[in-house]
Amino acid sequence: MVLTSTDELEAGTDSGYDRISELKAFDDSKAGVQGLVENGVTKVPRMFYCEHSNLSDGSTSELNSNFSIPTIDLTGIHNDPILRDGVVGKLRYACEKWGFFQVINHGISSDVLDEMIKGTGRFHQQDAMVRKDYYTRDPTRKVVYVSNYSLYHDPAANWRDTLGCVMAPHPPEAEELPVVCRDVVVEYSQKVKAFASILFELLSEALGLNRFHLEDMGCAEGFLLLCHYYPSCPEPELTMGNSKHTDNDFITILLQDQIGGLQLLHDNQWVDVTPIHGALVVNIGDLLQLLSNDKFVSVQHRVLTNHIGPRISVASLFRTDGDESLVYGPIKELLSEENPPLYRDVSLKEYLTYYYAKGIGTSALSHFKL
Ligand code: OGA
Ligand code: NI
Secondary structure (H helix, E strand, C coil): CCCCCHHHCCCCEECCEEHHHHHHHHHHHCCHHHHHHHCCCCCCCHHHCCCHHHHHCCCECCCCCCCCCCEEECCCCCCCHHHHHHHHHHHHHHHHHCCEEEEECCCCCHHHHHHHHHHHHHHHHCCHHHHHCCECCCCCCCEEEECCCCCCCCCCCCCCEEEEEEEECCCCCHHHCCCCCHHHHHHHHHHHHHHHHHHHHHHHHHCCCCCCHHHHCCCCCEEEEEEEEECCCCCHHHCEEEEEECCCCCEEEEEECCCCCEEEEECCEEEECCCCCCCEEEEECHHHHHHCCCCCCCCCEEEECCCCCCEEEEEEEEECCCCCCCEECCCHHHCCCCCCCCECCEEHHHHHHHHHHCCCCCCCHHHHEC
16 A cells, blocks of 8 residues: 655644644544544644635635536446447546446445445444554555545645555455454455446446456556545534545545535536435546546545534545556557547556655646656
């Protein structure tokens, strides 16, 4: 797992406020934002304050409720070629115009989804002493409990804790997974990986490629499961659950509970991703935008905090297995004289190093433009 270490601390002292000490004390508590809430916090500590510009950031602050991302129903795609073609067309539109869509009838039962949300809740709500054993920024660990991966890099900490598990290509031993969510993490991961394969087939078809093209390139080989927990927040206007960012993978499959708060930037307006029970939210990551030579878009999104909570979500990030020799560039079959490559080849390692170094929020892709 790529995390940021404390030696990358930025100098950040101003007018008597020692940001680094505040970050360190928080990190050393190993209890996350939930630890603050358990201790009865009534004010958001300063390290979580986000710039006002981050909440408005040039886009019209009003939400446009007339907009919503496409919902795609996968019923019948395995045995009805006409239905499948229809789905591929809708998917192409969603990936080109929105970069986000919701999927229903994807083959994973609501019982498994609900249990995954509950398992995440059980982990983050168990005794702080038990959670602490998992708290680490060690990049070699496969099961990591941490609040804010890039805590020491980001201008503002987010009101969020995460249990991250590297589930592919080399999953942890079952015993390494926290007992309160072990069974469901194993079951959900296996099911979401199977769904990702179906999705990569459909996405390949939507790009006009052979059905197995994306999977054959290794797009589903690396799989990082992020079980997010956004505690209720006493002053939601001061901080973010997740600052605006794009995802640094091929695709992300997101399971969210019914609280809401996830928004994406569309036509310069923040649009809510309204929870649909039983659905999975899918978004295109930077690496698929690069492979598709900008045909598919990786769009900025964020999560607002709320007095109501906790909000729970589970993000499945698909990327390569981290093999440093693998480099990615626009897929050759998509290129022509009219559609010349927009990016140079880049390895996952080079991409992630730059993505974290420049600070989350703006696109890392432009750096690799030809
Ligand atoms: C992410 C993300 C959104 C959410 O993990 O990259 O954008 O709703 N998560 O938790
Ligand atoms: Ni994201």
